[in-house]
Structures are given as structure tokens and as C-alpha cells.
Amino acid sequence: MEKQYQAERYLLIMDIIRSEKTVQVENLALRLNVSENTIRRDLNILAEKKMLRRTKGGAISIMEDLSESTFKERKDKNSDSKEKIAHKAASFINKGDTIILDGGTTSIRLAEKIRAMEHVTVLTNSLDIANILSETKGITLVLSGGILNRDSRTVTGIPAEKFFSEINADKLFLAVTALSAEEGLSDQNMYETPVKMKMIERAREVIVLADNTKFSKRAFSPIGDLTIADRIITDREPEKGYRKQIEEKGVELIVCLTNG
Numbered sequence: 001m002e003k004q005y006q007a008e009r010y011l012l013i014m015d016i017i018r019s020e021k022t023v024q025v026e027n028l029a030l031r032l033n034v035s036e037n038t039i040r041r042d043l044n045i046l047a048e049k050k051m052l053r054r055t056k057g058g059a060i061s062i063m064e065d066l067s068e069s070t071f072k073e074r075k076d077k078n079s080d081s082k083e084k085i086a087h088k089a090a091s092f093i094n095k096g097d098t099i100i101l102d103g104g105t106t107s108i109r110l111a112e113k114i115r116a117m118e119h120v121t122v123l124t125n126s127l128d129i130a131n132i133l134s135e136t137k138g139i140t141l142v143l144s145g146g147i148l149n150r151d152s153r154t155v156t157g158i159p160a161e162k163f164f165s166e167i168n169a170d171k172l173f174l175a176v177t178a179l180s181a182e183e184g185l186s187d188q189n190m191y192e193t194p195v196k197m198k199m200i201e202r203a204r205e206v207i208v209l210a211d212n213t214k215f216s217k218r219a220f221s222p223i224g225d226l227t228i229a230d231r232i233i234t235d236r237e238p239e240k241g242y243r244k245q246i247e248e249k250g251v252e253l254i255v256c257l258t259n260g
Contacts, residue, residue, distance in 0.1 A: 006042075007190070007221075009032060009034070009042060010042060010045075010046060010190060011190060011191070012032060013028065013032075013039075013042060013043070013046065014046070014051060014052070014190065014191075016028070016031070017052055017059060017060070017061045018061060021060060021061045022055070022058060022059070022060045022061070023058050023059055023060075024057055024058040025039045025040055025043070025057055025058055026057075027058075028058075043058070043059045046059070047059065049188075049220045051190075051220075080235075081211035081212065081213075081235040081236075082105060082106045082109045082211060083109060084235045084256045084257075085106055085109070085209050085210075085211060085233050085234065085235055085256060086106060086109035086110040086112070086113050086209070087113060087256065088233050088254065088256035089106075089110050089113075089173055089207060089209055089233055090110060090113040090114055092171065092207060092231075093114060093117065093120060093171070095117070095118065095119045095120070096119050096120070097120050097121070097170045097171060098120075098121040098123065098167075098168070098169045098170050099120065099121070099122055099123070099169060099170060099171045099172070099173065100122075100123045100124065100164070100169045100171070100172040100173065100199050100202075100203055101122055101123070101124045101126065101129050101173050102124070102125065102126065102154075102172075102173070102174055102175055102192070102195075102196055102199060103124070103125055103126035103128070103129070103152050103153065103154035103175075103192065104174075104175020104176070104209065105175065106175045106209040106210075106211070107124075107126065107129065107173055107174075107175045107209065108126065108128050108129055108132070110173055110209070111124075111126075111128075111129040111132045111133055112132055114133075114139070115132065115133065115136045115139070116138070117138055117139065118138030118139075119138060120138065120139055120140070121139070121140040121141075121142065122139055122140070122141050122142070123142045123144070123164070123167060123169060124141075124142070124143060124144070125143070125144045125146060125154045125155045125156065125160050125163075125164075125195055126153065126154050127143075127148075127153045127154065127155070128153050130143045142167075143155075144159070144160045144163035144164065145159040145160065145163060146158075146159045146160030146163075146195075147159070147160075147191075149189070149191055149192075151189075152189060152192065154192065154195075156191040156192060156194070156195050157191070160195045160198075161194050161195055161198050164195060164198035164199050164201075164202055165198045165201065165202065167202055168202055168204075169199075169202055169203045169204065170203070170204050170205065171203060171204070171205045171206075171207060172199050172200060172202075172203035172205070172206045172207065173207050173209055174196060174199065174200070174206055174207065174208050174209065174229075175208075175209045175210070176208060176209075176210055176214060176219075176223065177189075177214065177217075177219035178214055178217035178218050178219040179208065179210050179214045179215055179216075179217065179226070179232070180215070180216055180217060180218055180226075181226060181242065181245035181246060181249070183218045183222070184222065184223065184224055184225040184226050184228070185208065185222075185223040185224055185225075185226065185228060185229070186218055186219035186220070186221060186222045186223055187219055187220070187221050187223055188219045188220050188221065189221065190220060190221040192221075193221040193222070193223055196223055197223065197224070200223075200224065200228055205230045205231075206228055206229050206230050206231075207229070207230065207231045207232075207233060208229040208231070208232045208233070209233055210232060210233070210234050211234060211235050211236075212234055212235055212236035212238070214234075215234070215238050215239070215242065216238075216239065216242070225249075226246065226249050226251055227249050227250060227251065229251050230251065230252065231251065231252045231253075231254055232246065232251060232252070232253050232254065233254045233256060234253070234254070234255055234256075235255070235256060235257075236255065236257075237255050238253075
């Protein structure tokens with residue numbers, strides 16, 4: 001319960017600092033009804049994760065440093081790997097499926113792969129995916145509401161969470177920042193995580209899309225245990241012994257060595 005409250009407090013702090021650009025420990029403690037020492041610890045943790053910058057007596061926002069070019073750089077990173085994974089992932093989509101695509105850069109590649117498909121319903125919180133599929137006649141596109149995250153070009157927050165909690169889907173294609181047999185799935189963006197959790201709850205099958213650089217790592221915001229996934233699609237065989245660890249959890253590991 002304490003961890004859950006701590007995560008909610010982080011979200012509130014980040015909401016405040018995004019809006020006001022600068023915060024003071026004393027003021028935050030009063031607003032969140034916790035001790036100043038608790039706020040100091042929270043700010044230090046968020047600063048370590050590069051979510052804000054600490055100042056004497058408080059913190060300032062660094063969100064202005066993030067731009068659309070940063071997102072474009074992430075889309076281009078490991079481009080060949082993402083292309084292979086998207087190609088393989090598309091083979092799991094059948095006519096008549098209702099699928100969820102999150103806003104990850106590999107999910108965007110997958111959206112490009114399915115434009116020629118027919119009688120598929122796509123639910124997403126990604127502006128880029130919506131743009132890719134908006135004029136595709138064979139796809140029924142449903143875009144959630146929510147608060148715009150300009151860096152990831154997704155919508156998050158309570159409206160997005162509510163939307164995904166009220167739908168059913170055959171498959172979720174889930175992109176993650178990090179994946180570990182011990183630590184599970186995690187994401188660097190704490191605003192995305194609650195939405196991803198709702199997506200997971202409402203999908204009959206969860207297919208994780210993760211290139212080889214995501215393995216044996218842990219990111220800031222936990223999503224859940226590896227057993228959440230039914231399948232993991234990656235581009236390279238993981239380090240020795242890792243396949244066994246994954247498969248012992250009942251998760252299928254698919255390595256796509258080519259685009260074929």
C-alpha cells in the first residue's frame with residue numbers, strides 16, 4: 001500500500017512541477033499532507049531518475065528540455081530491430097481481431113505494417129498511430145481521450161485509464177522500456193504506466209515487443225511481473241540461461257532473426 005501511495009505522490013509532484021515549473025519542499029509538504037523529509041526523499045529520487053532538477057529548498061522542471069526531436073531519435077534508434085519485431089508481430093493479427101497498440105516506438109512500426117489489413121479494430125492512445133491508420137479503410141480506429149504528453153505523443157491520465165478499463169480486446173501489443181526475469185516489465189514514463197496496466201487487464205492476450213537492448217534492465221516505473229505476458233517478441237537470442245528463465249514463467253519467447 002505504501003508503494004502504491006508513493007507512486008501516486010510522485011505523479012502529483014510531477015503534475016505540479018509541470019504546471020508551475022518550480023516547487024518548494026515546504027509548500028509541497030503542505031499540499032500533499034506529508035513531512036518535509038518525505039518530500040525531500042521524493043525529490044531526490046525523481047532527480048536521480050532525471051525527472052526534475054533539485055535546487056536549494058526545492059526543485060525545477062526539466063520538461064522543457066524534452067522535444068519532438070527526442071521522440072524522433074527514439075523512433076530511429078535500433079530501427080532494424082524494431083522493423084523485424086513489428087513484421088513478426090503483425091503475423092499474430094487475424095481478420096476480425098480487436099487489438100490494442102500502446103504508444104511505444106515499436107508499436108508505431110507495427111501500425112505501419114497493418115495498414116493493408118481488413119476488418120481489424122485498433123484501440124490506441126497514440127497520436128502517431130492514429131495518424132498512420134486514420135485513412136485506412138479496412139481498420140476501425142478508436143483513439144482514447146486523455147491528457148497530451150508531448151514527448152511521447154500519447155494521451156494519458158484518468159480519461160485514458162477509464163477508456164481502457166471499459167473495453168475488451170483480443171490482443172495487446174505492449175512496448176516496454178525494460179524487461180527482466182527477476183524485476184518484470186517496467187517503463188521510464190510514469191504517466192504511461194497506469195494506462196498500460198488498464199490495457200493489460202482488458203486484453204485476452206498480451207504480446208510484449210522488446211528489442212535486445214531492453215533485456216536484463218529495470219526502468220523507473222514498474223508495470224508488473226513477467227507473467228503478465230503471453231509472448232515476448234525480440235530480435236536476438238538473449239544471454240545464456242535467459243530463455244529458460246522466461247519460459248519457466250510460462251511465457252513464450254519468439255526471436256525473429258529476419259523480416260521473413
